[in-house]
Amino acid sequence: MSLGAIVQNGVGTRIRALREAMDLSLRDLAERSGVSAPMLSQVERGETSPTLQVAARIAAGLELRLSQLLRLDEDGAVSIVRGDERRQGPSAVAGHSYEILTPPLPGQRAELSRHTLAPGAVTGGPGDPPMHEPGARETALVQSGTVVLHCDGQRYELLDGDCVTFDADLNHHFENPGPEKAELLAIVSAGLRRS
Amino acid sequence: MSLGAIVQNGVGTRIRALREAMDLSLRDLAERSGVSAPMLSQVERGETSPTLQVAARIAAGLELRLSQLLRLDEDGAVSIVRGDERRQGPSAVAGHSYEILTPPLPGQRAELSRHTLAPGAVTGGPGDPPMHEPGARETALVQSGTVVLHCDGQRYELLDGDCVTFDADLNHHFENPGPEKAELLAIVSAGLRRS
DNA sequence: TACGAGCGTACGTTATCACATACAGACGGC
DNA sequence: GCCGTCTGTATGTGATAACGTACGCTCGTA
Numbered sequence: 001m002s003l004g005a006i007v008q009n010g011v012g013t014r015i016r017a018l019r020e021a022m023d024l025s026l027r028d029l030a031e032r033s034g035v036s037a038p039m040l041s042q043v044e045r046g047e048t049s050p051t052l053q054v055a056a057r058i059a060a061g062l063e064l065r066l067s068q069l070l071r072l073d074e075d076g077a078v079s080i081v082r083g084d085e086r087r088q089g090p091s092a093v094a095g096h097s098y099e100i101l102t103p104p105l106p107g108q109r110a111e112l113s114r115h116t117l118a119p120g121a122v123t124g125g126p127g128d129p130p131m132h133e134p135g136a137r138e139t140a141l142v143q144s145g146t147v148v149l150h151c152d153g154q155r156y157e158l159l160d161g162d163c164v165t166f167d168a169d170l171n172h173h174f175e176n177p178g179p180e181k182a183e184l185l186a187i188v189s190a191g192l193r194r195s
Numbered sequence: 196m197s198l199g200a201i202v203q204n205g206v207g208t209r210i211r212a213l214r215e216a217m218d219l220s221l222r223d224l225a226e227r228s229g230v231s232a233p234m235l236s237q238v239e240r241g242e243t244s245p246t247l248q249v250a251a252r253i254a255a256g257l258e259l260r261l262s263q264l265l266r267l268d269e270d271g272a273v274s275i276v277r278g279d280e281r282r283q284g285p286s287a288v289a290g291h292s293y294e295i296l297t298p299p300l301p302g303q304r305a306e307l308s309r310h311t312l313a314p315g316a317v318t319g320g321p322g323d324p325p326m327h328e329p330g331a332r333e334t335a336l337v338q339s340g341t342v343v344l345h346c347d348g349q350r351y352e353l354l355d356g357d358c359v360t361f362d363a364d365l366n367h368h369f370e371n372p373g374p375e376k377a378e379l380l381a382i383v384s385a386g387l388r389r390s
Numbered sequence: 391t392a393c394g395a396g397c398g399t400a401c402g403t404t405a406t407c408a409c410a411t412a413c414a415g416a417c418g419g420c
Numbered sequence: 421g422c423c424g425t426c427t428g429t430a431t432g433t434g435a436t437a438a439c440g441t442a443c444g445c446t447c448g449t450a
Contacts, residue, residue, distance in 0.1 A: 011247065026428065039408050041429060048407060051437075052206065052265075053244040067265040070247075101358040102334055110305050110384040112334055112358065139297055139305055141380075163296040163307065185336075187382055189305040220397065234438050236399060243437055246407075 011055075011070065016044040018062045018069075033061025095121025095176075098186075111188045117147065117176035124173035137189045139165045140174070145182030148175045158184075206250075206265065211239040213257045213264075228256025263362065290316025290371075293381075306383045312342065312371035332384045333363035340377030343370045353379075 019029050019040075026037040033040075035054050042048045043058065050058065052066070059066040095118030102112045115123060140149070141163045149156040149164055151172040158164055166172065176182040214224050214235075221232040228235075230249050237243045238253065245253065247261070254264040290313035297307045310318060335344070336358045344351040344359055346367040353359055361367065363383055371377040 025426080027426090036409055038410085038429075038431095042408085045429090049246040049248040051244040051246050051407070052250055054408075055247055065265075067262040070260075070262040070265065101336055103358070103360055110332065110334055110382055112336060112382060137305065139307055141296055141307060165297055185380070187305050187307060189384055221399090222397085231439055233399070233401095233440085237437085240399090246437070249438075 012044045012046045014069065015040075015058060015062070018064075019044075022062065029058070029061050033057045035061070095119075096123050098123075113186050113188075114143075115174070115184050115186060117145070117174065117182040117184075119176055119179050119181065122173055122175040137165060138172075139163065139187040139189070141185045143183040143185060145176060145180050146178045147182050147184055148177050150175065207239040207241040209264065210235075210253060210257070213259070214239075217257065224253070224256050228252045230256070290314075291318050293318075308381050308383075309338075310369070310379050310381060312340070312369065312377045312379070314371055314374050314376065317370045318368045331363040332360060333367075334358065334360045334382040334384070335369070336380045336382075338378040338380060340371060340375050341373045342377050342379055343372050344368075345370065 019026075024032070026040050029035075029040055030037040034057050035050075039048075039050070039054065040058065043050050043054075055069075056066045059069040062069065096115065098113050098115040100111060100113045102110065117123065140147075140158070142158045142160055144160055146160065147158045149158060149166070149172065151166050156164065174184065214221075219227070221235050224230075224235055225232040229252050230245075234243075234245070234249065235253065238245050238249075250264075251261045254261040257264065291310065293308050293310040295306060295308045297305065312318065335342075335353070337353045337355055339355055341355065342353045344353060344361070344367065346361050346365055351359065369379065
């Protein structure tokens with residue numbers, strides 16, 4: 001048995017559970033799916049990895065699409081972070097705090113964070129990551145107060161409710177020039193193309 | 196080439212489309228996925244049916260889960276929501292209104308929109324596109340009230356402040372079950388660059 | 391023209407998938 | 421007890437999945 005078979009053994013377990021839930025024997029499912037019973041046994045025990053062809057036939061025998069069968073095995077297409085279980089970002093700079101709102105999943109393409117800036121405060125101090133990976137884009141929505149975006153040497157004034165999008169791989173930071181607290185939402189979209 | 200290979204050739208075509216959309220050569224994808232370039236070529240042309248092991252590795256190299264990759268093939272027709280078509284205005288459904296906050300730029304990878312749901316209202320009525328392009332991910336942040344997310348037949352209760360991330364190419368809609376108005380921010384991250 | 395670098399694909403070998411057959415154990419019936 | 425039948429699994433064989441290598445091809449560049 002190969003290592004890979006162990007890793008993605010989950011489908012086998014899932015197939016067996018579904019088969020038994022439908023009260024089918026291996027030979028029953030073999031007839032329904034057109035896959036031999038010994039093959040089904042091996043797949044269920046994770047001894048072999050079926051081809052997409054036979055996997056699709058097995059799924060059909062279980063009255064499922066292959067993607068449905070696999071989605072049961074892969075962990076959730078949906079993941080939730082509750083309002084009270086957020087990750088606090090490090091407060092590298094006085095007057096700046098933020099929390100990351102999106103779940104910490106691998107392969108996440110967009111990260112949502114909420115930033116709070118005290119009067120006069122700026123994001124991205126010396127210890128803070130000032131930019132992101134090449135090709136990344138950042139979108140910011142001002143939720144309260146006024147904010148100044150400094151991006152690549154340019155200065156952009158943003159008022160309450162404004163939304164701005166810019167290349168996140170440029171050097172940038174936000175500043176709160178007003179006398180009141182400022183809040184903004186930031187969305188960092190990962191760059192798709194690497195070069 | 197077997198008959199079965201012809202039948203489910205769709206994945207191969209889809210893999211090639213996705214690979215080219217990401218501007219990857221066969222050898223690039225081979226390195227990212229750990230599957231040899233000749234094998235990729237054969238799979239793309241439908242000459243062989245890969246095992247679930249290598250199919251999963253190929254999907255990972257395309258930054259997709261295998262179920263996502265297969266769903267693209269099974270669904271056949273690809274439905275795309277263009278920003279221009281719904282950039283403005285209230286939804287077709289009573290009690291649901293929204294506005295798109297991000298600038299209408301080409302190449303925008305994340306679209307931010309704010310939705311308001313009256314008590315009992317739902318998003319995505321009969322005339323509304325219920326899902327997004329293949330591979331897209333959606334993140335929603337509940338800003339006030341309570342919201343129920345219906346995604347792929349499952350039901351998820353979201354409270355004020357909750358943040359949820361899910362596959363936006365699944366059939367989904369939001370519902371406001373409570374007696375008060377509900378507001379949520381939605382971020383749709385594009386799946387892949389389109390050629 | 392010649393060259394190197396990139397592309398996708400044809401080739402031959404090895405690993406393994408998938409099958410038909412055969413087996414050991416559990417249950418029920420005359 | 422001795423069948424007949426069901427269960428899931430071990431066995432051996434042919435088909436093929438997956439690999440490493442190498443070929444023909446098209447570009448820029450010298």
